[in-house]
Amino acid sequence: MNAVSPFKAATLHDVAKAAGVSLITASRALSNPGVVSKKTIEKVQAAVDSTGYIPNLLAGGLKSKRSLMVGGIVPALSVSQFLPTVQALTTELASAGYQLILGQTSYDAEQEESVLNTMIGRQPDGIVMTGLVQSQKARDRLRRSGIPVVETWDLSDRPVDMLVGFSHVKVGGAVGGYFLSKGWKRVGIATGDDHRARMRRDGFQTTLGREVPTAFVPAPSSLELGRRALAELLEKDPHLEAVCCSSDQLAQGVMVEALARGLRVPQDLAICGFGNADFGAHTVPSISTVHVDGAEIGRLAARLIVARCRGESVAQPVIDVGFRMVERQSSAS
Amino acid sequence: MNAVSPFKAATLHDVAKAAGVSLITASRALSNPGVVSKKTIEKVQAAVDSTGYIPNLLAGGLKSKRSLMVGGIVPALSVSQFLPTVQALTTELASAGYQLILGQTSYDAEQEESVLNTMIGRQPDGIVMTGLVQSQKARDRLRRSGIPVVETWDLSDRPVDMLVGFSHVKVGGAVGGYFLSKGWKRVGIATGDDHRARMRRDGFQTTLGREVPTAFVPAPSSLELGRRALAELLEKDPHLEAVCCSSDQLAQGVMVEALARGLRVPQDLAICGFGNADFGAHTVPSISTVHVDGAEIGRLAARLIVARCRGESVAQPVIDVGFRMVERQSSAS
DNA sequence: CTGTTAGCGCATTCAT
């Protein structure tokens, strides 16, 4: 049975007819009840119930220029670092009556451009990017579209519009400073090869004042890739003392591999991750990391968009949410 | 600076004028180039480039009854079990020109109903649910809406429409049979309390022919909750031989807690998870689990929706993707 | 191959 529904969905027209009022009165009764008499509202409500009317948001959006949709763009949903952000974004937006349309770029600038184009075509009331918009063409398009945009998870001198993030260079610098304070000389890096991870590596190396043996792994990072990364690093330097990882998943992999090789953590090898994934506090030993409040980023981004949509002027369109080091057993001295 | 764009976005009207053709010819040149002369297409394309035209998909959808959007509904994005499904769904849909609108139910039937209502209002060309639709009201609404629906990750005698899933009772039964074959008598269950996890527990207990000590944990399951669950189970039975977990995250937590207490895995305590998360193969010891192809579920769901949208008749609207036991070190004898 | 006509379902003018 593949037949389409035999029922034509009820429109506002049907509701108005059933309620014995005009189209526009029915419309107002539903979307602006303040200006309609109580009796009328009741009649309309009864008609809605009896007809099973569901407003066509496409039509409403076309006319009112408010689609009640917000575009959310991630490199890939499986990048678990962004998950709390997307989740909080979705929840916070839903509570304001907006829904999220998802787009994936696969870390590819061309795909980013095409995703943004179709996204703009859907007339979203806002667009939230995880990361900065890469291509210049896309940046221009976004600006000219007039759609409120929030870039997240990074900082920039010239954001497209609004921004909620933090400095990855500073994160790398902080971890580098921490390693220096511990006196570790023979250190390595296990890292993803995306833009932000590279910024953290840059900051780390700058603080250390030199290049550091590095194992690059493709996205998405995982426990398995962490194990391989440590194997690679130990080939480069068999006497490694500490490893800085671009995610807690990688860090856990490095740790598993180290323990499997009979290395003690942290005595023989210290490990630091990034992101403060929930499992990191509960492994044995627990994993030192850098905490970033991903959910807060999502909430703030949602609020910026919603404020803009309401025509409120946004006092602080660029927000640095910062970060903090979390020392746990994997690097405690 | 909170000013809205000073440029009014170009419409198809502007493109047509710039290209010196009629509105509908411009429309066809873009969406149905086969019926337009090559010269005209070129003129229109040039006009598109010069005006920066981006089609308004809301308007197109209103008229054509094809919104090119598909609703995707999950309990919560953080339920990592569904992530490969949502990711594959998004990717596969994108390749067919559709985009995903996200909805979250928080495992709550009322919220499911309200999410589905606004979803229907957006006139999606299809709706994909992770799990079955809970509320009867929502089921009726969905049926009457005529929108193609795919429920996933479960089986049902009377699906709303189409279905891609597997039997959780059978999964539980398979794990129970596996435990029986190993001769483990003192067994426990660490499980989430959602519908599907309970079905697996039922299947497990039915096969064992009795009730089994159980630690229930709230969603989303995590390593931490797994540690607590084992602590709870060991209080109920200090001589536990094996634990069946409702996710690999829980299983990892149970394992970490066991090792932290000096128990050997699997000699003192055997562990089995569910979901075949990527890390499970690479922990030490590696984690036995039940494999379900979540990405395949997403791909199949997308194809069913797309086929329906193209008016093709769907030969097999209910697909059982099955599962398989994956024995690893945590339960190897 | 191209153009004209007529809406899709609703919300924003205006009027009463």
Add this chain to the structure above:
DNA sequence: ATGAATGCGCTAACAG
């Protein structure tokens, strides 16, 4: 407090 007209931007019919 209610209603009539108008059009958002686009595409499905039909015409030529």
